[in-house]
Amino acid sequence: MEFVRIGIIGLGNMGSSHCIQIHIEHKVPGLKLAAVCDISEERREWAGREFPGVPVFEHATDMYQSGLIDAVLVAVPHYDHPSLSIEAFSHGLHVLVEKPAGVYTKQVLMMNAAAAKSDKVFCIMYNQRTNPVYQKLRELVQDGELGELKRVVWIVTDWYRPQAYHDSGSWRSTWKGEGGGTLINQNPHNLDLLQWILGMPKRLRSFVSFGKYYNIEVEDDVTAYLEYANGASGVYITSTGESPGTNRLELSGDRGKIVVENNKITFHRNRIPEREHNRSNTEPFKRPEAWVCDIPVVGTNEDHVGIMKSFTQAILKGTPLLSPGEEGIHGLTISNAIHYSTWTNDWVDLEQFNHDHFHELLLERIQHSKVEKKLSQKVVDVTGTY
CATH class of the missing domain: 3.30.360.10 (Dihydrodipicolinate Reductase; domain 2)
Known part of the structure; x- marks a missing residue:
């Protein structure tokens, strides 16, 4: 694998910023914006204008099943972090989840178990x-x-x-x-x-x-x-x-x-x-x-870009993660x-x-x-x- 194809779910403030850093500013070597997803029609239309040629999805499952991505960045409201990550693991995708890992520990323990079962790279956006x-x-x-x-x-x-x-x-x-x-x-x-x-x-x-x-x-x-x-x-x-x-x-x-x-x-x-x-x-x-x-x-x-670099290199070269996703539970x-x-x-x-x-x-x-x-x-x- 020469580069990682990533899909971003959630085109709010953080998700949009990550898209720009990856696709427009090219701040993360080896990481390619391959798809985006949002339930908001307004945000999907924005993505179509800003990132021509990048496929836009309304539903996460459709993006997961598209075959267009190797990894996903989950940047949605807090409650949905674990469920969307668990589904991504079930489709054989690497996962980078925004903070917090979830809202309550019970759901995050389930996410960690899914990550361990998947044997995929799991990272959390603890950019500090x-x-x-x-x-x-x-x-x-x-x-x-x-x-x-x-x-x-x-x-x-x-x-x-x-x-x-x-x-x-x-x-x-x-x-x-x-x-x-x-x-x-x-x-x-x-x-x-x-x-x-x-x-x-x-x-x-x-x-x-x-x-x-x-x-x-x-x-x-x-x-x-x-x-x-x-x-x-x-x-x-x-x-x-x-x-x-x-x-x-x-x-x-x-x-x-x-x-x-x-x-x-x-x-x-x-x-x-x-x-x-x-x-x-x-x-x-x-x-x-x-x-x-x-x-x-x-x-x-390097803030958020540093975490995305660490995530990318962990996938491409097996280097240790600065912020392993499993540690979000702590x-x-x-x-x-x-x-x-x-x-x-x-x-x-x-x-x-x-x-x-x-x-x-x-x-x-x-x-x-x-x-x-x-x-x-x-x-x-x-x-x-x-």
Whole structure:
């Protein structure tokens, strides 16, 4: 195979952007836009004008069965990510799915099982993994530069979205249309990075507000307390209702403290580990000697293009994926657990997460969702059609 023929399902903001990057800008060597698909006649007509010669389909199954593609990029509303991916695997296609992997873990576990059975390349669009800042941070942690983790604090409140954003699409900010608020829409990348860098928390307790700042039914303010197997603790704070906001990640360990802010890494490095200092020191107020180090970061953030390159090379050459699709379950488990903890007013064990009960509670909220009222407003939605 000299190149990969890809079909894109969903010509909203992200799907359209991917089409342009592949077909017009030629940013992904070895990847060819071979077909597109959308249930919207308007978007299909747009694709016909913008990409003459590229076949346009209304239904995903027809594109899957066409023989025109080797792989598919799924860029549709969240609930449909797993079902369309599972169907693609059944037709022998490689799959690149947009984030999040799905809305609830039960459906994503089924998608992962289908991927394993298919033996096809499965990738997820966690494009923040291409950021050299987070790659370097992960390297520092995994190489032991920070030592034993003590605490993580991530404040992510720069996801500001006004009411006009929530009203811009019929599916937005509803349980039935989107499956959640800031956790399922803005934060999947952050939650993925959290587990990619540090591993999964063991349990958590959350305090989530729904419609605190806006006329919406889903969450717009979140505080979660995390505990890790080694005894380390963490706090994750996010909101769409603060401006100006903050994006500050702080990791504390035996060998010092690492702060990531404004796309820069600062390492407050202890000359000797704190625990070693504690054992040997005899002076009541003496701290370990610490050096403030600006960590050099080399490389370019290729964003979505970087993930598509990784996906293409994995198919053509068998190179390891930067963002394996099966790993989408991890960040989603944290997201679901944060909802679940508040809904049940209790701690949640992530290693024994109750996938079925979470799904039941989500279905109750879907049944009472206000998406029908939003649909009656006849707002324009070009972000999630397929």
